[in-house]
Amino acid sequence: MSSLQPVRGTHDLLPEEMRRHRAVTDAAQSVSAQYGYEEIATPIFEFTNVFSRTLGDTSDVVTKEMYTFEDKGGEMITLRPENTASVMRAYLSNGLQQTLPCRFFYRGPMFRYERPQKGRQRQFHQIGIECIGIPAAEADVEVIATGAHILKSLGILDRTTLEINSLGDTDSRNAYRDTLVEYFSKYESSLSKDSKERLTKNPMRILDSKDENDRKIVADAPLMPDSMNAESKGFFETVLMRLDQLGIAYNLNTRLVRGLDYYCHTAFEFTTTELGAQGAVMAGGRYDGLITQMGGPATPGVGWAAGVERMSMMIDEPTAQANSIAIVPIGDEAFDKAFSLAHQLRHAGFAIDFGVSGNMKKRMKRADRVGAVAALMIGEDELARDGVTIRDMETGEQTEASFASLESQLDRYR
RNA sequence: GCGGGAGUAGCUCAGUUGGUUAGAGCGCCUGGUUGUGGUCCAGGAGGUCGCGGGUUCGAGACCCGUUUCUCGCCCCA
Known part of the structure; x- marks a missing residue:
C-alpha cells in the first residue's frame, strides 16, 4: 500500500472537519467552565500499567485494543485508550489530594486498535469531565447535567436518550455478579458462543446480548436491584430524584452495564440512533474504587467521556470564521x-x-x-x-x- | 478477530452480454472583460479505472489474492 496513505483508522482533519471539532470541543469547554470544570491535559502515552491495572484484565480494551510498545529505555508504554486513568494518575502524581474536590475537563486524541467503522477510528478524539472527591449522589447529577447542557448547546440533546442504571457499590456488584453466574451456568450449553465467554470474563455483558436465544434466557435472569444493599438503593434513588428535580429526562435501563472494571453505582449513556452501530455519544459513571486500585487513598470520583467525531457528525455545519x-x-x-x-x-x-x-x-x-x-x-x-x-x-x-x-x-x- | 457490500477525475457518480481514443455534473485554470467577484458564453488541464496476479485475440467490467472504505458482529466514545 502506498506510503502516502494515512495509517488505517486515522484521518486528517482538514479545515472543514476541524471547524466541526472545534465547535464541539469549544462549546464543551465553555459549558464545563460554568460548572467549575477547569481544563487539563495529560500525556497521550503512559506506562502500560496505568491502563492495564485499572481497566480490568479481561476488558477488550486491555486484551486486544491497546497500542503498546517498548521504548528505547525498555519501558512498556501505551498510547492512551481513554483518559480517566491518566487523569487519576495525574491527580496522584501532583498531590492534588490537598485541594479536593477537583473538577477537570479534558479534550484530546485517544487510540484503540479496532476495526474502523462509521464513528469509530483508531485515533479518535474525546472530551470528558472528571469530578473527584465528592461521594454524594448530587455529584453524579451535576456531572450528568453538565453533559446534557453541552449536548443542548450543540443542538443535539433532543436527538439523544439518557439511559441510566446503577451497578451498586462493590459489595452489591459482586453479589449480583455471583447471582448471575449461578443463574447463567444452568443454561451454559444453550448460550451463544460469545455469551459462554462472557460467563467467565464479564457475566453482566450477557444482559445486553443481541443473540435472540440469549435474550430469552436473560428475560428471566435475576435483576440488579434484588442484589443491591439498602445503601446502594438509596444512593440511586437520590440520583433519580435530583434528575427529576432538574427536569432531566432519562430512561431506566437495568441492562445497561459497563465494560471497564472501575465503575460502580451510577452508569449512564447518552445514546443516539443516528450513528449506525455506534449508539453511545457520551458515557460515564461513578468510579469510587479506581484511585485505590492505582495505589492511592480511597477517593470517590464520577465522570464521563464523549466522542468528538460522533458529536461532530450530528451537529449543524458551524458558521465560518470572522469576516x-x-x-x-x-x-x-x-x-x-x-x-x-x-x-x-x-x-x-x-x-x-x-x-x-x-x-x-x-x-x-x-x-x-x-x-x-x-x-x-x-x-x-x-x-x-x-x-x-x-x-x-x-x-x-x-x-x-x-x-x-x-x-x-x-x-x-x- | 468474524461476516456482507463497495473502490472509475479534487468531489458526486455513469460506463450496455468483455470490443477502437474511459464519460457527465460540480469544482479548478484560461479567455470573452488592458481597473471589478458572483451570472453567462467559449476553451483547457486533470485518470497507472485502489494495488498485484490470472483468464482472454482483447479486461474498468470476469476469476484469485491484497488493501482501504462501508454495513453488521464483538466491543466501545
Whole structure:
C-alpha cells in the first residue's frame, strides 16, 4: 500500500472537519467552565500499567485494543485508550489530594486498535469531565447535567436518550455478579458462543446480548436491584430524584452495564440512533474504587467521556470564521502601499485577505471565494487622492475613503 | 478477530452480454472583460479505472489474492 496513505483508522482533519471539532470541543469547554470544570491535559502515552491495572484484565480494551510498545529505555508504554486513568494518575502524581474536590475537563486524541467503522477510528478524539472527591449522589447529577447542557448547546440533546442504571457499590456488584453466574451456568450449553465467554470474563455483558436465544434466557435472569444493599438503593434513588428535580429526562435501563472494571453505582449513556452501530455519544459513571486500585487513598470520583467525531457528525455545519476584508492592489506602486496597509489593518484587529499575486480580476475572484465582506481597491486613482475604494462584496456598492478615515469606515465590517 | 457490500477525475457518480481514443455534473485554470467577484458564453488541464496476479485475440467490467472504505458482529466514545 502506498506510503502516502494515512495509517488505517486515522484521518486528517482538514479545515472543514476541524471547524466541526472545534465547535464541539469549544462549546464543551465553555459549558464545563460554568460548572467549575477547569481544563487539563495529560500525556497521550503512559506506562502500560496505568491502563492495564485499572481497566480490568479481561476488558477488550486491555486484551486486544491497546497500542503498546517498548521504548528505547525498555519501558512498556501505551498510547492512551481513554483518559480517566491518566487523569487519576495525574491527580496522584501532583498531590492534588490537598485541594479536593477537583473538577477537570479534558479534550484530546485517544487510540484503540479496532476495526474502523462509521464513528469509530483508531485515533479518535474525546472530551470528558472528571469530578473527584465528592461521594454524594448530587455529584453524579451535576456531572450528568453538565453533559446534557453541552449536548443542548450543540443542538443535539433532543436527538439523544439518557439511559441510566446503577451497578451498586462493590459489595452489591459482586453479589449480583455471583447471582448471575449461578443463574447463567444452568443454561451454559444453550448460550451463544460469545455469551459462554462472557460467563467467565464479564457475566453482566450477557444482559445486553443481541443473540435472540440469549435474550430469552436473560428475560428471566435475576435483576440488579434484588442484589443491591439498602445503601446502594438509596444512593440511586437520590440520583433519580435530583434528575427529576432538574427536569432531566432519562430512561431506566437495568441492562445497561459497563465494560471497564472501575465503575460502580451510577452508569449512564447518552445514546443516539443516528450513528449506525455506534449508539453511545457520551458515557460515564461513578468510579469510587479506581484511585485505590492505582495505589492511592480511597477517593470517590464520577465522570464521563464523549466522542468528538460522533458529536461532530450530528451537529449543524458551524458558521465560518470572522469576516475578512480583501485588499486588491492594481499596479506595482499600489502593491507597495497595499502591503503595508494589510499589516496595519491586521494590527488594528481586522482579518485581511491579501493575495500576493494575480491581476485585479483574479484577486476579486479570490476575494469572492474566501467570502470577503469587502474589498479595498488601490490603484493610480486612489493613490492620487491618498485613499482607497471600498467595495461592499454583497451589494457591489463602492465608496471612497481616505487612508486617515479608513479604519473607522471599516468598523461596520468587523 | 468474524461476516456482507463497495473502490472509475479534487468531489458526486455513469460506463450496455468483455470490443477502437474511459464519460457527465460540480469544482479548478484560461479567455470573452488592458481597473471589478458572483451570472453567462467559449476553451483547457486533470485518470497507472485502489494495488498485484490470472483468464482472454482483447479486461474498468470476469476469476484469485491484497488493501482501504462501508454495513453488521464483538466491543466501545
